[in-house]
Amino acid sequence: MTEHLIPSFVDGLPGHGHGERFTTINPATGAVIAGVHDSDQADVNAAVAAAERGLAVWSAMTGAERGRILHRAAQLLRERNDELAAIEVQDTGKPWQEAQVVDVASGADCVEYFAGAAATLAGAQYPLKSAFAYTRREPLGVCVGIGAWNYPIQIACWKSAPALAAGNAMIFKPSELTPMTAVKLAEIYLEAGVPAGVFNVLQGRGTTGALLAAHPGVAKVSVTGSVPTGKRVMASAAGTLKRVTMELGGKSPLIVFDDADFEQAVSAAMMANFYTQGEICTNGTRVFVQRGIADRFLARLKERALLLRVGDPTDPATEVGALISAAHRDKVLGYVASGVAEGATLVCGGTPVSVPGCENGNFVAPTIFAGCTDGMTIVQEEIFGPVLALLVFDDEAEVVQRANATRFGLAAGVFTRDGARGHRVAAKLKAGICWINNYNITPIEVPFGGAGESGIGHENSMVALEHYTQLKTVYVELGEVACGYR
Ligand SMILES: NC(=O)C1=CN([C@@H]2O[C@H](COP(=O)(O)OP(=O)(O)OC[C@H]3O[C@@H](n4cnc5c(N)ncnc54)[C@H](O)[C@@H]3O)[C@@H](O)[C@H]2O)C=CC1
């Protein structure tokens, strides 16, 4: 029997890498989905060469021409929503009820947004004495995108759409744990009219990512991943002074003051910890609740967490799916054990769940810890699973200081009916994005990126488009060269 392989996609054609073979596994069943090959140095060189050829054609088009093609790609993504969402469920273990409405749709929103933005790229003009100057916003060249496994197609779109809109070519390396939908995106771009070589997918593990980040033909690397990976990528990229965008980890605070809309704040804490099994970088995993409402808040949180349906991700009723891998499940359960050992109170969850029909899946019950203190490992480290740590605070100055006591700085949330306090606290929090009276809302129009060790640069919005261009200044003399020499 011919083995099923998830291919790379270079120069408009599928084909597999020449490095080691590994497998991709369905997190909900433990079944092998397909084989995948690492891409080696020769594969990386070939992809860079293809991207350079694609770049020559693509960057010569006007923004409006590129935008028209990208609009078609967004439309194709929407038409294929359910097919792509089903692949994403199989690859990530996330619930169908999420994938069907978020993953592909948010990717399409992004492609559509940058399709519209492509024609708006422009420089500025500077009148001078007997001269003028103008700037051109030019593409960077061949850009590399490296993805994480939690939102595979969304991440591929968040990186490729602004890159392509600005006239760059891209080589995208999806996470080795979720290799499937990036190839579908490559097919869609091609079908929409993006020339061969402009968007390429190279499969592989971290070694392939490292080869891409170090390649001298690459102008920029944008990575979504953990902080240690981000640091390694920056070190590789420094060799040829590549631009970098880093979307990294977090341990974000969600602060609930006693005047907040109580039920809304509980809903936000649920969404900020249990959506996508807790595998979201911006999650508000440190839930600070003001003392006066803390007991009631915890009771309601527990009541609602116990109602969550953990189950087969393909079942439309399932609200909490499987963690990405057995190793990750064990890591999450290890954090639960450390929380207990360090004296936190396990309020609910914290155990593996056996799901009928998915007995080999990596399910963990939604977990709430109370009685947490700031120094505990579960309060300091990113767990990336369904584990909420509840912390009690007394006043505003104290909670701001405690919320900021982390080397991360990705996101934060504030719940209060006092508008002035909401803005005051948001201004003081170390975070790239801060939500007042909501959480984890990421419209394509607004910049998304982290502070501190959570990242460098931004995705989404017009800011991302600028990150994929470089300014060239052109000075135009209208008079004579002032030359005092004989
Ligand atoms: N800020 C953001 O937007 C997001 C951040 N994340 C973060 O990602 C992490 C979870 O995702 P993972 O895939 O486990 O992260 P990871 O850091 O293990 O891997 C991310 C990607 O980097 C690649 N990679 C690994 N080593 C590399 C190297 N030396 N050079 C180049 N590429 C390399 C991997 O193959 C993968 O494609 C969490 O820390 C999470 O917070 C996840 C989603 C969004």
Ligand SMILES: O=Cc1ccc(S(=O)(=O)O)cc1
């Ligand atoms: O991991 C980062 C991340 C993932 C998803 C979303 S959203 O659900 O599309 O808003 C935001 C950030």
